[in-house]
Amino acid sequence: MLELFQNNIWYVLIVINYLLAISAVTTLLFRNINPTKTLSYIIVLVFFPFFGLLVYYLFGQEYRKSKIFNRKNILNQSIVKKLNASLEQTKSQLDALEDDFLEDKIKLVKLLQKSDKAPLTKCNTVDILLNGETKFDRLLEDLKAAKHHIHIEYYIVRDDKIGSKVLNLLCEKALSGVKVRLSIDDVGSSITRKMKTKLKESGVEFYSFMPVLFPKFTGRMNYRNHRKIVIIDGAVGYIGGINISDAYVNYPESEDYWRDTHLRLEGEAIVTLQVQFLINWNFVSDSDVDISEDFFPNKPCKDEIAVQIAASGPDTDWANIMEVIFSAITSADDYIYLTTPYFIPNPQIITALQVASKSGIDVRLLIPDKSDSWTAKHATNAYLDSLFDAGIKVYRYQKGFIHAKTLVVDDVFSTIGTSNMDYRSFNINFEINAVVYNKKVSKELKAIFLKDLESAQVMNPEAWIKRPKSEKIKESICKLWAPLL
Structure with missing residues (x-):
């Protein structure tokens, strides 16, 4: 036998x-x-x-709505419920805002408020930060000023030049009595054992998100925490596309130019950002966080900029970020300017962009000329014909690698965050975006987009059709794999 x-x-x-x-x-x-x-x-x-x-x-494992990602322990705490209730707008209040400044974008607010329990916050200061060198100058300054707590959640943290500067400062603050909580993704991040020891000995509470055995060989392992957020004293927040690594900082000696966008926030939106951090922290630490009112200080209102924080991942019932992007595209009246490093969209987004363009709306897409992923580049190329057929203008960024994840619509709506325009961000990874309803911010982001186009080359559809068959074969293969990327 x-x-x-x-x-x-x-x-x-x-x-x-x-x-x-x-x-x-x-x-x-x-x-x-x-x-x-x-x-x-x-x-x-x-x-x-x-x-x-x-x-x-x-x-291929599906954990959306699974009990391993439990939001209720945080959302049901009395302080959080009270804060969310105080921020949530009633129907009459939303109707008044529609007449005031939201115009026809009110449905986006209602969508997020219903599906993600994300209240519209009206009292916020929003600063757009271009590139890592600008972001880290502001971030280090804010970290040094921290008095009560520092909460950090990142996909990529490395203890290289800029990473060591940030991590050493966290150690200093923890030793001085500031409560420091640090959550990193186990696949995306790389911190030496020496630095990890220093963090723990300094009193920094430190956890990896869903640890894996061989992180270097699992770069696409499902359900990664792709978020990049910082909350300082419950008053200042950071959100966007810039990770903590030298690759994101354009040092004089850097070989490659990295174009990215981040936000610095002050105001009521920090409440939602803080709640999202605590939900993740409750998971990674496997313990119930003792939430105090110190996490949510009542600060005076400096500027009246309306912001919602949209989060999505296996712990949410809906693909919230994808839905709000889809709704923003379908509500456009004048223009849609989209920047993304990875364009591997689902059919809904493709159809929405095509319909908008064919309706006479100015639709422009900015993507990298050189990608950091061979499969993502060819998968992106596979979708371009469908865009050209609808008259959408596609630009390839030439100056370096563009990693910004931004969308601006009609001088009213804009979003900056961690979500790429791909299957993984929409359905698998933990992502978070700031959704801003403000003409000043939208016009600033629009100007940045048009400035970036000066370093880009518009693609010629006629020339694109004549690309080699070998390229088309690569694209077809990679497109087949697109839902798995």
Whole structure:
């Protein structure tokens, strides 16, 4: 019997593989997810034995609404419920705001308030920070001034030149009595054992998000925390695309120019930002946070800029960021200016952009000329024909790598955050965006977009059609994998 098994071990393994594959396919069909994504997994499972199973079990597990990501412990605490209730706008208040400055974008506010319990905050100061060198100058200054607590949650933290400067400062603040909580993604971040020891010995509470065994070999492992936020004393907040790494700072000796965008916030929006941090902290620390009123100080209103904080991930019932972007595109009357390093959209976003452009709206997309991901670049290229067919203008940034994730619509709506325009950001990763309803901020972001176009080259649809067939083959293959990227 043993000899028979040994002589036929390959056939036995194949049978086991396809039994597991059938089980996986059945699970996929019952989950009733996006048909394109389902088909992609089925193709991989059927035509790539063993490898297909590995891909499915690494990337195909669905944890949205699962109990492992529990928001209720934080959202149900009395202080949080009271704060959210005080910020939430009534229907009559929203109707008044529509007449005041929100125009037809009021439905975006209602969407987030209903699906994400994200209240519209009206008392905020918003500063747009261009590139890492500007962001870190302001951030270090604010960190030095911290008196009560520092909360940091990042996808990438490295203890290189800028990272060490930030981490050493956190140690100093913790030793001085400031409560410092640091959450990093285990796949995206890389901190030496020496620095980790220093953080803990200094009193910094430090946790990795969903640790993996071999982070260097799991760069696309599912359900990563892609957020980049800082809250200082419950009064100052940072949110955007810039991670804590030298790659994001344009030092004089840097070989590559990195163009990115971040926000510095003061005001009521920090309440929502703080709550989102605490939800994640409750998960990574596996303990209930003792929330005090010191986390939510009552500060005087400096500027009246309306902001909502949109968060999405496996812990939310809806794909909140994708929905608000879709709704913003479909509500546009004049223009849509979109910047993203990775453009691998779902059919809803593609259709919304096409319809907007065909309706006479000025739709422009700015993407990198050189990507940091071979598969993402070719997957992006696979979608460009559908944009050109609808008259959408596509620009490739030439000066360096553009990593900004921004959208501005009609001088009224803008969003800056961590979400890329791709399947992973919309459906898998933990993401967070600031949604701003303000003409001054929108016009500033519009001016930045037009300035970036000076360093970009508009693509020629006629020339693009004539690209080599080898490129089209690469694009087709990568597009097939797009739902898995």
